[in-house]
Amino acid sequence: MRRLLALLLLQAFGVGLVHAKEQLIEVVVAEPYLEMHSGPGRGFPVVYVVGRDEIVTVLYSRTDWFKVRAPRGQEGWARRSDLALTKLTSGEPAPIPPYPDFATHRWELGAGYGVFNHQNLVTAWGDFGLTDSLDVELVLQQALGTIDNRYIASLGMRHTFIPEWRWFSPTAGLGTGYQYIDDKVPPKPLQTGNQLAYVSLGARGFITRRFMWRADWRKYVVFTNRNQNEEPEEWKFGLAVFF
Amino acid sequence: MEIRLSSVFLAAALLSGCGWFHRGEKPPTQVAAEEPQGEPSIVEPQVNRRVVKTPKIKAKDFELGGYFGALSIQDFGTNPVYGVRAAYHVSEDIFLEGFLGRSRAGISSLEDVFPNITVVSDTGRRFTYYDLDVGYNVLPGEIFLGRGRAFNSALYVTVGMGDVKFADKDQFALNFGMGERLLITDWLAMHLDVRDHVFETALTGRTKNVHNIEATLGLTVFY
Numbered sequence: 001m002r003r004l005l006a007l008l009l010l011q012a013f014g015v016g017l018v019h020a021k022e023q024l025i026e027v028v029v030a031e032p033y034l035e036m037h038s039g040p041g042r043g044f045p046v047v048y049v050v051g052r053d054e055i056v057t058v059l060y061s062r063t064d065w066f067k068v069r070a071p072r073g074q075e076g077w078a079r080r081s082d083l084a085l086t087k088l089t090s091g092e093p094a095p096i097p098p099y100p101d102f103a104t105h106r107w108e109l110g111a112g113y114g115v116f117n118h119q120n121l122v123t124a125w126g127d128f129g130l131t132d133s134l135d136v137e138l139v140l141q142q143a144l145g146t147i148d149n150r151y152i153a154s155l156g157m158r159h160t161f162i163p164e165w166r167w168f169s170p171t172a173g174l175g176t177g178y179q180y181i182d183d184k185v186p187p188k189p190l191q192t193g194n195q196l197a198y199v200s201l202g203a204r205g206f207i208t209r210r211f212m213w214r215a216d217w218r219k220y221v222v223f224t225n226r227n228q229n230e231e232p233e234e235w236k237f238g239l240a241v242f243f
Numbered sequence: 244m245e246i247r248l249s250s251v252f253l254a255a256a257l258l259s260g261c262g263w264f265h266r267g268e269k270p271p272t273q274v275a276a277e278e279p280q281g282e283p284s285i286v287e288p289q290v291n292r293r294v295v296k297t298p299k300i301k302a303k304d305f306e307l308g309g310y311f312g313a314l315s316i317q318d319f320g321t322n323p324v325y326g327v328r329a330a331y332h333v334s335e336d337i338f339l340e341g342f343l344g345r346s347r348a349g350i351s352s353l354e355d356v357f358p359n360i361t362v363v364s365d366t367g368r369r370f371t372y373y374d375l376d377v378g379y380n381v382l383p384g385e386i387f388l389g390r391g392r393a394f395n396s397a398l399y400v401t402v403g404m405g406d407v408k409f410a411d412k413d414q415f416a417l418n419f420g421m422g423e424r425l426l427i428t429d430w431l432a433m434h435l436d437v438r439d440h441v442f443e444t445a446l447t448g449r450t451k452n453v454h455n456i457e458a459t460l461g462l463t464v465f466y
Contacts, residue, residue: 023298039395039426041335041383060301062465063335067429088297095297111339111375113404120415122375122404142406144415184412211333239377241333 025058027086027094034086036076040065048074055089064209066096102206103164104132105242110214112238116152119145123236132163137173148189149182154198166206171216173200179222194230196222212240303430306330308463310344310434316370316409317453318446319363320349324370324457328434335380340401342374342418342438344457348409353447362446367410370455372440374418376403386425395426407442407455416442434461 029050037044040062050056050070056078059067064080084096100106106129114121123141130136135158143150156175163169176197181189202216215237222230307329314324326344333339348368354360382398401420406413420438427433440455 025298025300038385038393039383041380041395041397043383044385044395058300060303062303062429063332065335066300095300097300120404122406122415124375142413144406144413149413182413209334211337239339241331241339 025095026055026089027058027083028089029054029056030087031082031085034068034078034082036068036070036074036078037065038076040067040077044077048076056086058083058094099209100243102166102212102242105129107243108135108212108240109243110212110238110240112214112236114141114216114234114236114238116141116143116150116234117145117232119143119150121234121236123238125238125240127158127240133160134158135160137175139177145184147183147185149184151180151182152196153177153179154196156198156200158200158202160204168203168205171200171202171204173202173216173218174198175200190226191224194222194224196220207239210241210243212242214238214240303465304332306332306338306432306463306465308432308434308461310436310459310461312436312457312459314344314346314370314455314457316346316348316455318351318353319368320351322346322349322370324459326459328461328463330378330463335383338378338380338399340374340376340378340403342372342376342405344372346370346457351447363410370407370409372405372407372416374403374405374416374438374440376401376418376420380424397424398422399424401438405440407440409444410446414442414444416440430465432463432465434459434463436461 029052032052034050034056035046036048036050038047048070054071056071057069059069059075061067065077066080066083067075068078068083069075080096083094086094088094108127108129109125110127111122111124114123121141121143123139125137125139127135127137137156137158139152139154141152143152154175154177156173156177158171158173160169160171176195179194179196181192183189198218198220200216200218202214204212204214206212216235218234220230220232220234222232224230309325309327311323311325313321315321324344324346326342328340328342330338330340348363348370351362354362378399378401380397380399384396385393386396387393399422401418401422403418405416405418407416418438418440420436422434422436425433436457436459438457438459440457441452443450443452445451
């Protein structure tokens with residue numbers, strides 16, 4: 001245990017050393033002054049001000065705030081919009097990354113609530129955009145019912161009809177997956193694992209910055225070894241972050 | 244011999260032409276045409292363009308850590324609870340958070356009164372949960388410790404849902420919480436949380452909503 005702790009500490013210090021060697025960006029204040037707040041939030045007081053033509057070092061960012069170091073070593077948090085007005089020592093504008101564009105974003109991670117065949121559903125998804133309007137989505141869900149629990153993993157393609165519509169854009173999808181049934185009440189199900197396929201209709205929309213919502217309706221066909229396949233329905237709503 | 248040699252050259256030329264075509268670039272004949280025809284300059288400039296790579300600014304929006312505390316399982320007493328948590332800060336106000344926790348239920352009051360009755364089996368006393376939450380920093384601010392020290396802090400509320408596995412059964416659970424985050428340094432935070440896990444159960448007879456309130460103390464690292 002002590003060894004493990006020592007190893008962990010060493011790891012932490014190791015990480016620290018690597019960080020110390022990291023190259024940091026230095027920017028020149030181009031506006032009359034740059035305000036440094038005591039914390040990464042709009043309400044935190046201004047504790048230091050850097051004047052025009054002075055150089056500040058950008059250490060790292062947290063949400064919309066950047067931790068900066070003034071020439072004499074004082075540290076504080078600068079607002080993204082303020083820091084975007086600074087310049088590199090070469091005279092080029094500071095490389096403050098803009099927000100990802102919602103219409104052309106590539107990655108998306110989200111989670112939400114839904115109803116699968118009258119059962120509560122917890123859902124989480126990852127999504128990669130092949131083009132602006134065509135995505136590959138991997139969804140992991142758990143449907144919690146009174147008789148059984150279902151774990152569903154599915155992989156599919158989704159088309160966004162008009163990706164440039166920010167607030168509401170309809171989608172349609174198609175995919176396949178696998179479900180595992182964990183029974184709560186006897187008798188045991190005839191099959192605990194089934195392959196399934198689905199079609200989906202839905203919509204997505206932008207909320208703010210890198211935040212978005214998604215709603216989806218799905219119709220499944222669960223392939224069974226009985227004479228009839230199951231055809232459950234599902235709807236869900238979730239929030240996601242895009243990159 | 245000459246014909247064979249020329250055919251070999253022709254084939255090679257064709258193949259290389261195909262290669263250029265596939266790469267979507269212009270054939271190399273044009274490069275030859277660009278060679279300077281006039282007088283050679285006295286000093287050949289040998290300047291390599293310096294590739295200036297601007298370092299990226301590291302974003303530290305993720306938070307990862309663990310917590311420990313007490314969980315009051317309705318009808319089953321108060322017991323220690325521990326778990327891990329991970330969060331992503333979307334903006335200075337909103338964050339998404341996930342919890343994974345575990346506890347163990349004690350003896351229910353029914354079992355206390357009637358020792359022969361077993362409400363939950365031994366393995367079923369394990370209380371495991373996961374939650375997916377959305378959080379909002381309601382009251383960000385600073386906490387002062389004496390004259391010389393101030394710590395950044397935030398009072399936040401969370402709401403979410405997840406799964407509680409208790410009595411060998413998974414139940415859908417809603418989750419409401421409130422907590423205080425105190426940043427010891429910019430990368431290390433201490434959390435004080437109170438959370439309620441609400442789910443429906445029929446363990447003690449009739450079906451009812453049970454409230455399982457936990458109070459925890461946690462440490463997280465921003466990275």
